[in-house]
Amino acid sequence: MIQIDGVSRTFAGRRGGEPVEALRGLSLTVATDETVAVVGASGCGKTTLLELICGLQRPDAGSVLSPPAALMPQRDLLLPWLSALDNAGLALRVAGFARQRARDQVQPWFERFGLSGFEQARPYELSGGMRQRVAFLRTLLAGKPVLALDEPFAALDAITRAEMQGWLSRALAEEQRTVVLVTHDVEEAVLLGDRVLVLSPRPGQVVADLAVDVRRPRQRTDPAVVELRARALTALGVPA
């Protein structure tokens, strides 16, 4: 379980500018094995929230309690000198696995994730969707109880993004992990989350906490999905 209690975080302004208050008194809990989607406008402290959960930053006030978390950054950031297989096994190599043992561990996942035949491909030979799948696999295989996903599909085109949302939804259904998914796409949040948390603009605070009681696989045209999307948008201050 992740417990965040009254967390504030302020960054010193650049070159003597005004300090930037990213989060103010933010509280939220995420149950074990729950997928929480956090939505908010750009620059509402979403990335800061993930970095607090991952232990990459300390809060100025309040407390963050979280099991170990692995990050999936916005861009895939695959290493160009490694094959797709070795990129996906990066966390295993860091954990001390020998090269071949790491590859053996990753191989079955390539089949499950529809990456068969691309084991030896270099990142620049992969499509955007495949790169994102390899990047997700890399984070998944770190074996941490919590996955912190930072706008994983923001860089993809609309069609690939829709495919990848369906794919991630299936992948998460099979994996018992606690997931915090940050996105600026309200529809994505409703499609993927067990709960949708809406953050206010800077300084970020939770302004709505919506449970998504819709069976998976979810359709974007499902009236319940459309309604939740409208409620989230209203909470964001966007006229529906």
Added chain:
Amino acid sequence: MRRWLPPALALVVLLGIWELYVKASGVNSLILPSPTDVLRALIDDRGTLWHNLKTTGVEIVCGIAIAAVAGLLVAVLLHFSGVARRSLYPLLVASQAIPIVILAPLLVLWLGFGLLPKLIVIALVCFFPIVVTTLGGLQTVEPDLIKLLRTFDSSRVQTFWRVELPSALPGLFTGAKLAAVFSVIGAVFAEQAGSNSGLGNLLELTVSNLETAEAFATVVVLAAFAILLFALLTLAERRALPWVHRQRETPTR
């Protein structure tokens, strides 16, 4: 082939104008030899030129190798230690302002006419570009990538070996390519300060004997050697770091 054509044509045109000017103006070949005079000197003196090129070539290749190893080590030190970076980097910059013309004769005075003072001069000239470009590569690794590795519990040393060092290799090659060009100038200064063979030594002799065509021929050999080194390093880079080129050719997304 297309890429060869424009520089080759430009060279031919320039040499043609030069040749015509020398022929038309009747200028003394001791003052300005024509391209054909230089070509003749190249052919006539090929034995001497080759012999001296071997000396200078060894100095340059060894000098660059020393600078590459030392440059990489110093770049890594500066990368890991903020104290070292703040205290040593300005000194490194200052060291580049010492004129080699002053330093080279002093080194000969201290260390004699052998190989060592040449290696020091060449390595000094090559060291700085290698440190700067390698350090640049080490320091511009994506911060998000470092964060990702931290969530994988990667130690500082692991992150260095797995991500930072491979990221810095293109910078190291860029530095070495710059060094290849500077090294030739360094070698000439070092040999002119005191030596009994080498192209710089030959240049010193031919200039003072007013063998101008021979001096030009020596410069041609030096330039060709610099181009050869540059091309070899470019080739080695493509072989060793194939992703650098492939990535540039294909869109990343």
